[in-house]
Amino acid sequence: MSTTAPHAAPAKLQLLELLAAIGTAQWRDFATAAARHGLTSTQAKVLAQLNGPLPMRGLATLLVCDASNVTGIVDRLEARGLVRREPDPADRRVKNVVATDEGREVIRRVREEMQATHSALDTLDEAESTALYGLLERLRPTLERRA
Amino acid sequence: MSTTAPHAAPAKLQLLELLAAIGTAQWRDFATAAARHGLTSTQAKVLAQLNGPLPMRGLATLLVCDASNVTGIVDRLEARGLVRREPDPADRRVKNVVATDEGREVIRRVREEMQATHSALDTLDEAESTALYGLLERLRPTLERRA
DNA sequence: GCAGATGTTTGATGACCTCAAGTAACTCGA
DNA sequence: TCGAGTTACTTGAGGTCATCAAACATCTGC
Numbered sequence: 001m002s003t004t005a006p007h008a009a010p011a012k013l014q015l016l017e018l019l020a021a022i023g024t025a026q027w028r029d030f031a032t033a034a035a036r037h038g039l040t041s042t043q044a045k046v047l048a049q050l051n052g053p054l055p056m057r058g059l060a061t062l063l064v065c066d067a068s069n070v071t072g073i074v075d076r077l078e079a080r081g082l083v084r085r086e087p088d089p090a091d092r093r094v095k096n097v098v099a100t101d102e103g104r105e106v107i108r109r110v111r112e113e114m115q116a117t118h119s120a121l122d123t124l125d126e127a128e129s130t131a132l133y134g135l136l137e138r139l140r141p142t143l144e145r146r147a
Numbered sequence: 148m149s150t151t152a153p154h155a156a157p158a159k160l161q162l163l164e165l166l167a168a169i170g171t172a173q174w175r176d177f178a179t180a181a182a183r184h185g186l187t188s189t190q191a192k193v194l195a196q197l198n199g200p201l202p203m204r205g206l207a208t209l210l211v212c213d214a215s216n217v218t219g220i221v222d223r224l225e226a227r228g229l230v231r232r233e234p235d236p237a238d239r240r241v242k243n244v245v246a247t248d249e250g251r252e253v254i255r256r257v258r259e260e261m262q263a264t265h266s267a268l269d270t271l272d273e274a275e276s277t278a279l280y281g282l283l284e285r286l287r288p289t290l291e292r293r294a
Numbered sequence: 295g296c297a298g299a300t301g302t303t304t305g306a307t308g309a310c311c312t313c314a315a316g317t318a319a320c321t322c323g324a
Numbered sequence: 325t326c327g328a329g330t331t332a333c334t335t336g337a338g339g340t341c342a343t344c345a346a347a348c349a350t351c352t353g354c
Binding site: 066068 | 338341342343344345349350351
C-alpha cells in the first residue's frame with residue numbers, strides 16, 4: 001500500500017510471507033490428494049521418499065525426526081500393504097523399508113492428483129518455468145544447509 | 148542426470164519436487180525458530196495469523212481445520228499469556244482471539260530468527276528477488292483457489 | 295573378547311486433528 | 325412474539341504424529 005511502482009523490489013518480509021503462503025498451499029494440496037487415498041500427509045511423505053530400499057534410520061534422518069517415530073508410521077503403511085520391511089543382508093540390526101508395487105502406484109497417483117499445484121505451474125510458460133527453477137535451485141542449498 | 152544443457156526447461160515433476168523441498172525446508176526453519184520460544188509450529192502459525200482480533204471460527208477457516216481443534220490450540224496459547232479471548236460486543240456467541248503484547252513480540256522474533264530462510268533470500272540480488280516475487284505471486288492465486 | 299556405539303522397538307506423555315454431540319445465542323418468517 | 329433453523333464454541337472419544345527414556349540385538353574397534 002505504500003509504494004506504487006508496479007515492479008518495485010519487494011520487502012524481504014513480503015517475500016518471506018509469500019514463500020510461506022505458497023508452501024502451505026502446496027502442502028495442503030498434497031495432503032488433500034493423499035487423503036483421497038486414505039493416507040495422512042506424513043504417510044504419503046514417507047512413501048514419497050522410498051525410491052529404493054531405505055533403513056528405518058535413514059528414513060528418520062530424511063524426515064528429521066526421532067527413529068522411534070518412524071516405527072509407527074511404517075507399521076501403518078505396512079498394514080496397508082504399501083510398504084515392506086526387509087532384513088539387511090549386511091547388517092542384521094537394520095531393516096530396509098521398500099515400497100510395494102501398490103505403494104509406488106499410490107504415491108504416483110497422489111503426485112499426479114495435486115491439481116492446484118499442477119494448474120498453478122501450468123500458468124507459467126517455458127521461460128518462466130526455467131527462471132523459477134533457477135531461482136529456487138539457488139535458494140535450496142542455503143535453505144537446507146542452515147536448517 | 149539425463150540431459151546436460153545448463154538451462155534446459157525443467158520437467159514439471161522436477162519443478163514440483165523442488166518447490167516441495169523449498170517448502171519443507173522453510174517450514175522446518177519456522178518450526179525450529181518457534182521451538183526456541185517453546186512453541187509448536189501450529190501454535191506459532193496461529194500467532195502469525197493474529198494481526199487483529201479474530202473469532203475462533205475465523206481462525207479455523209484460515210487454518211482449514213475443524214473449529215474444535217482451535218479450542219485446544221488457543222487454550223494452550225492463552226495459558227502462556229500469548230493470546231487473549233475477548234467477548235465480541237456484537238455477538239455473544241463469538242469469542243475474539245487477540246494476541247497480547249508478549250504474543251506479538253514472540254512471533255516477531257520467530258520470524259526474525261528464521262535464519263536459513265533469511266540467508267537464502269539474501270543470496271538473491273534485487274532483480275532476482277523481484278523476479279522471484281513476481282513468479283510466486285502469479286502462482287499464488289491458482290494454488291490457493293484450487294485447494 | 296569386550297566396551298562402546300548403532301539400529302530398532304516399546305511405553306509413556308503430550309500436541310494435533312476429526313467427528314459427534316451439547317449448549318448458548320443469533321436470525322428470520324409466520 | 326415465538327419458535328424453527330442456523331451458527332459459534334466447547335467437550336469427549338479416538339486416532340496419528342512427535343518426543344524422550346529404556347530395552348534389546350547387533351556391529352565396531354581395540
